[in-house]
Amino acid sequence: MSDLAARLLRQQLSDLVPYESARRLGGDGEIWLNANENPYSHSYELDDSRFGRYPEFQPPELIDRYAAYAGVSNQQLLATRGADEGIELLIRTFCEPQQDKVIICPPTYGMYAISARTNLVDVVNVPLDDDYQVDVDGVLNNISANMDSVKLVFVCSPNNPTGHDMQPAKLRQLLEALKDQALVVVDEAYIEFSAQPSVLSWLSEFPNLVVLRTLSKAFALAGIRCGFTLANEAVIQQLAKVIAPYPVPEPVAQVAIQALSDDNLKAVAAEVAGLNALRAEFAATMQELTDVFPSSGNYVLFRVPNALACMKAMADAGIILRNQSKQLTLQNCIRVTIGTEQEMARTTSALQAYFKEAM
Ligand SMILES: *Cc1c(COP(=O)(O)O)cnc(C)c1O
Numbered sequence: 060m061s062d063l064a065a066r067l068l069r070q071q072l073s074d075l076v077p078y079e080s081a082r083r084l085g086g087d088g089e090i091w092l093n094a095n096e097n098p099y100s101h102s103y104e105l106d107d108s109r110f111g112r113y114p115e116f117q118p119p120e121l122i123d124r125y126a127a128y129a130g131v132s133n134q135q136l137l138a139t140r141g142a143d144e145g146i147e148l149l150i151r152t153f154c155e156p157q158q159d160k161v162i163i164c165p166p167t168y169g170m171y172a173i174s175a176r177t178n179l180v181d182v183v184n185v186p187l188d189d190d191y192q193v194d195v196d197g198v199l200n201n202i203s204a205n206m207d208s209v210k211l212v213f214v215c216s217p218n219n220p221t222g223h224d225m226q227p228a229k230l231r232q233l234l235e236a237l238k239d240q241a242l243v244v245v246d247e248a249y250i251e252f253s254a255q256p257s258v259l260s261w262l263s264e265f266p267n268l269v270v271l272r273t274l275s276k277a278f279a280l281a282g283i284r285c286g287f288t289l290a291n292e293a294v295i296q297q298l299a300k301v302i303a304p305y306p307v308p309e310p311v312a313q314v315a316i317q318a319l320s321d322d323n324l325k326a327v328a329a330e331v332a333g334l335n336a337l338r339a340e341f342a343a344t345m346q347e348l349t350d351v352f353p354s355s356g357n358y359v360l361f362r363v364p365n366a367l368a369c370m371k372a373m374a375d376a377g378i379i380l381r382n383q384s385k386q387l388t389l390q391n392c393i394r395v396t397i398g399t400e401q402e403m404a405r406t407t408s409a410l411q412a413y414f415k416e417a418m
Contacts, residue, residue, distance in 0.1 A: 062123045071179050078173045088374055092396040092406060093381040095249075096280035097221065099330050101323060104316045118312035124319035125287055129259055129272065134292040137299060138307050138315075140247055142286035146213075147174040148188055149244060149269065149288070152301045153210045154180040161211040162201060164193050166221060166386035167244040168246060171213040183209065191223045191352070195232050202241065212237065215246040217253050220344050220383050220394045222354025224255040234265045242294065244269045245407050249356035251277035252332050252338075259289060266291050276357060277331050278318050293381050316331075331357075338397045348414045357397045364417040366391040372416070376409040 060211040102245045116136055126133045139145045154161060156179035164187050171285045172182045182204065185197040202209045212233065216225035225245075234243050245258050247270055259270055269290040275281035285307070288298060307315075317323065334357050343362050345351045351358040358384050370393065373380050381394040395406060 071232050072177065073341060075173075075176060078169050088377040090381040090402050090405060092398050092402065093379045093394075094281070095276055095396045096281050097276060097330065097334070097357065098402065099279050101245065101279065101318070101326065103195070103317050105313055106312055109309055113307075114307060114309040114312060114314065116304065116306075118307055118309075118316070119320070120316050121307065123313050124316060125272075128319055128324065129257075129287070129289060131259060131262060131289055132292075135262060135289055136213040137288045137295050137302065139286050139288055139302065139310075141275060141284040142246065142271040142288075143170055143174075144242075144284075144302075144306065145286055145288035146246075146273050147178070148176050148298050148302055149211055149242070150178050152179065152298050153242065156180060158208060160205055160209045161213060162198055162209055164198075166218075166389050167213070167215050168219045169218075173308035184387075187218070187221070188269055191218065191221045193225055193229050193233065195236070196228050198233060199236055202237070207240065209241050211242050211244055211359055213244045213246065215248070215260075216255075217249045219246075219248065219356060220358065220360050220381070220386065222352050222356050222358065222360055227255070227258070229231075230258055231261070234261070234268055238265065238267055240267070242267050242269050242290075244271060246271045248273045248276055251327070252335060252357050253355035255355065260334050262289070262291060266293065268382070269294060274315055274318060276394045277351055278316055278327055279330070281313065283311045283314050321338075334397045337400060337403050341395070341397065341403055341407060345410070348411065352392075358394050359397070360389070360392055360394045361394050361411070364391070366393055368417065369393055369410075369413050372413040373406075373409055376405070376412075378406050378409055380406075395412045 084228045120310045121138055122133050123135055126136050143205045160181045160183050162183045162185055164185055175182045183201050185194055186379050188194045198212055214225055237243055247257055250257050252378055262268055271288060273286040338359060342351050366382045372381050383389045383394050
């Protein structure tokens, strides 16, 4: 009886390990700095009069506002259940199972590989170079070696979890070389925290550019699950064929529309500036103790003598961080999300105490 589900499971999924989201990993503590969430919250109002009806496929007001915010046309935008749904949708739309491949550049965000594998699409790893930049020649060589079966190249900028911006010249080189061949997906989940401009202004030049965005990070709305996939109309039209019929629930649309009001955009910009100031302060303090990765996101990655011991010491102090040791080249690296000033003060002193003990 109990083994029925295991027997029926698709064979290729038998050894799949689910994404270890910060939420699933859990932990005890009152300071949660493990999921790159924004610590501030805003108030929203809901109008329940339309909850009995199916929502619009793409709520027009939401599309108008995000398109204006991002500087694209309404036809260059698809709202999804978080950027995560955009990742999976790209794979389901463009990759033939057991035939096509995607390239990822580790160490990077874990969902690209998980979404590919659950759709029986092979993942080719082309590690970031010594400066944590995309290895353009490596990507292009792998595409030739795989005889045109690579449909998507995922690049994250700022990269999670290292924090680096990808150099625009490298992204351009990649887009140019793959113009007639593959889509280059630039994941800009953290773009609001970066001083580097978005690549969205290049859309008219590159038919193969796709950008992922989300309201989960800078907008402090991880709980509503709202993200966006941006690309030229031809790409969006293909994605729109495959996506579920009602991808944006009515309450989500209502909240997201309010989040994109002029007033809220100003509030978000002010919060981002505050978080970036805290990031600079935290990184400077940590630099006195250890190697710190430069960050353009709302998080900072650094090396510790022993990541498990550090996680334990921090948990004992009620602080939950994210151990990145399983990632390529990131053994004994821990990522701290930038929280409120109080949270950062407590985290900094707990880390200082850990280092004092460990050195
Ligand atoms: C958080 C994150 C996402 C997922 O965003 P959602 O909109 O919450 O699904 C995508 N990419 C990166 C790099 C992230 O860190």
